[in-house]
Amino acid sequence: MFEKILIANRGEIACRVIKTARRMGIRTVAVYSEADADARHVRLADEAVLIGPAAARESYLVIERIIAAAKATGAQAIHPGYGFLSENEAFCHACDEAGIVFIGPPVSAIRAMGSKSEAKKLMEAAGVPLTPGYHGDDQDPARLQREADAIGYPVLIKAAAGGGGKGMRLVEKGADFPDALASCKREAASSFGDDHVLVEKYITRPRHIEIQVFGDAHGNVVYLFERDCSVQRRHQKVLEEAPAPGMTPERRTAMGQAAVDAARAVGYVGAGTVEFIANQDGSFYFMEMNTRLQVEHPVTEMITGLDLVEWQLRVAAGEPLPLAQEQLRIRGHAFEARIYAEDPDKGFLPSTGRLVHLAPPAENLHVRVDTGVEEGDEISPHYDPMIAKLIVWDEGGDAAASRERALARLLQALADYRVVGVANNVDFLARLAACPAFANADLDTGLIEREHAYLFPAETAAPAEVLFAAALAELLRERALAEKRARRDAHPASPWHARDGWRLNAAARRVLRFRWQEQEVAVSVAYLPSGGYRLEYAGGAVSAHGELNPRGLLRADFDGRRLDATVIAAAGRRHVFVQGRAWVLAAVDPLHHAGEGGGAEGGGGWQMRAPMPGKVIALVASAGARVEKGAPLLILEAMKMEHTIAAPAAGTVKAFRFGVGDQVGDGAELVEFEALAE
Known part of the structure; x- marks a missing residue:
């Protein structure tokens, strides 16, 4: 077994590998960019090496720096995690050349499955069912359009070297194909350095079912059952589960055997995933093979009781698979929710x-959180x-x-x-x-x-109990702060420190104001002799008492009814977590008066702002052009995804504030736009 390994990744997968390696007595080396200097995986590892600036292309994607870090620290093997270089043929080859074990499949398997087009050809030869489509090398847009027309719409354009839902576009009709193809190719080139695409028939109401496979260097290959990853947004998985609901033993065996055949066809070693598109009638087609560990592998671990990272390390060290196919069993059910x-x-x-x-x-036993x-x-x-993966069983x-x-x-x-x-x-x-x-x-x-x-x-008004919880937390926080100040004062018993609402002639009343979305609401407060408060809102009133701890946990008593909530004050907002929901209220300062102007719209003029930090990669319209509502104006790339900024109304593009290649901040004004008078 290895004495030391390097993890060529970041985030929760790096932390996950470190945890398993530590349990196995293996020392770990983390690599990190300048942006990740204080990251959790860096804190957890035994050693850490800086490999470059924040941009992945200058750090986590630079093969030479990662190999150098492994050599400098004496790491015998490199675990690539998923994403970044995990399915990069050149990286695997560089590890071989350096005499470092790549914890994954051989170069030949990555090469075979690295291109979706080539993989389809291999699978066809191996007898694995395929989705109708075009997987050829001719990438002329006119040829691709003809193939799409022949297949019949809807079709799916997919980056041949892609994954994770990037470089993928659903096209409903022929007229939309050219723009979708151009966008898909741009995103594919940006994410994978290769704009080669394939075109496939889009299956109506498909399920996305994948089979976990594992092979070793001794010729053994098994499947560890299936995961249903159908619930997706932007072609990226959101909720996964294992086993797949409604899966019959016969269908499970058929899909499992097809996945094993696919793995054997490329001489697969290590952890891999064979993904299928399944019809509602039970038929299924090969989609792609991911030559790495998948983000959703924990649900497989939960239903099998196995540690797949440990299997990866053992197989990479030359050991045979720990179990044979007939020894594998499914126990219970597991879900994974990706917290983003x-x-x-x-x-x-x-x-x-x-x-x-x-x-x-x-x-x-039932709840697991993997986070970076x-x-x-x-x-x-x-x-x-991604913030974390929440896994339950x-x-x-x-x-x-x-x-x-x-x-x-x-x-x-x-x-x-x-x-x-x-x-x-x-x-x-x-x-x-x-x-x-x-x-x-x-x-x-x-x-x-x-x-x-x-x-x-559609959102309605914030419930009264949310407003009461926010108000009570505000009052208790004021009281705690006053008590803290009193303890530091030379006269801690001074009545000026009291927050009991005492007045000479009448009970004190005040109003706490909050904003829920665009609506300002008011909670009236009267101080009670008992030390509690009388809260009124929207015609309702309660007597309120409670306790608030430093972590924002509120234990409230409203007219004898107990309510537990969490209220966090952050940057002028009050985040109220109650009864399984989160409500974000803005605390309104009565002494603050909003200035005039600053709106996004007014007098026919619009200021379109960046919804997030990113880079301008295309100006679709021209300054001075008249456009219709919904027309694309520019394309912003952020977090490896394209976001199109569209015209909010029919009108004229007055000016672009940035050019292609410019970096923009969150909220930056991108386009000056004048709407046509109605």
Whole structure:
């Protein structure tokens, strides 16, 4: 077994590998960019080496620096994690040349599966079912359009070297094909350095089912059952589960054997995933093979009781697979929810910022949290905005009961998750897990779009208990601060430190104001002789008492009814977590008067601002051009994804504030636009 390994990655996968290696008595070396100098994986590793600036192309994607770090520290092997160089043929070859073990498949397997087009040809020869499509080398746009027309719409354009939903476009009709192809090729070139694409028939209501395979250098290959990854947004997975609901033993065996055949066809060694598109009738087609460990591998670990990273290390060290196919068993059901710094209400745009407050649910036999960040860390614009992976497991009397129990665990764990400082998808995931279609396993890759009305409900006024909790926390926080100041004062018993509302002639009253979205609301406060408060809002009133700890945990008593909540004050906002939901209120300062102007719209003029930090990669319109509502104006690249800024109305593009290649900050004015008078 290895004495020391280097992890050529960052975030939660780096932390995960370090944890397993430490349990096995293996020392670890972390590599990091300047942006990750204080990252969790750096703190956890035995050693750490700086490999370059924040941009991945100058650090985590520079093969020579990673090889040099391994040599300098005496690491015998390199674990690539996933993403970055994990499926890079040149990196695997460089490890071989340097005499360092690459913890993954051989170069030949990466080469064979690195191109989706070539992989399709191999799978066809191996007898693995394929989706109808064009996988040829002729990349002339006219040829690709003809092939798409012949296949029949809708079609999916996919980067041949891609993965993770990047470089992928769904095209509903022929007229949309040229623009979609151009966008797909740009994103593919940016993400993978290769703009080669393939075109496939888009299967209506498909399920995305993948098979975990493992091979060793002794010719053994097994499959560790399946994962259902159908629930996706922007072709990226959001919720995964294992085993797949409704999977019959016969179909599981057929898909498992097809996956093993695919792995054997390329002489596969190590952990890999064979992904299939499955029809509702049970038929399935090979989609691609990921020659690495997948983000969602923990659900497989939970239902098998195995550590797949340990298997990777043992196989890379030359050991045979620990178990044969007939020794593998499924136990219970598991879900994985990806906790992202993103705003579901704004098209899942990534969010950046510091994690002011981070409180995941407690880990135990049923709940696991894999993360690469801690409270106080920053989600930067340089890398994927994942905060953590929340994994839950349970078992019942049969498959359906196990899934039901595991789903209940997931809902409770999401209700207990607290994130403040960045926009996040925790509330959205809770709605998704509670959605009847998901609860009943009515799954396909379009579930989020199909259930849009349920998942994105129209917001109503903030409930009274949310406002009461925010007000009570504000009052208790004031009282605690006054007591702290009194203890430091030369006259701690001075009545001027009191926050009891005492007045000479009448009880004191005050108003606390908050803003919920665009609505300002007021909670009236009267101080009670008992030390509590009388709170009034929207015609309702309660007597309120409570305790607030330094972590924002509020134990409230409203007219004898106990309510537990968490209220975090951060940057003028009050984040109220109550009954499984998060509400963000702005605290209104009565002494502050907003200035005039500054709106995004006024007098027919619009200022379109960057929804997040990024780089301008294309100006689609021209200054002075008249455009229709919804017309694309420019394309912003951020966090490896393209975001199109479109015209908010019919009008004229007055000016662009940035050119192609310019970096822009969050909220930067991008386009000066004048709408046509109605």
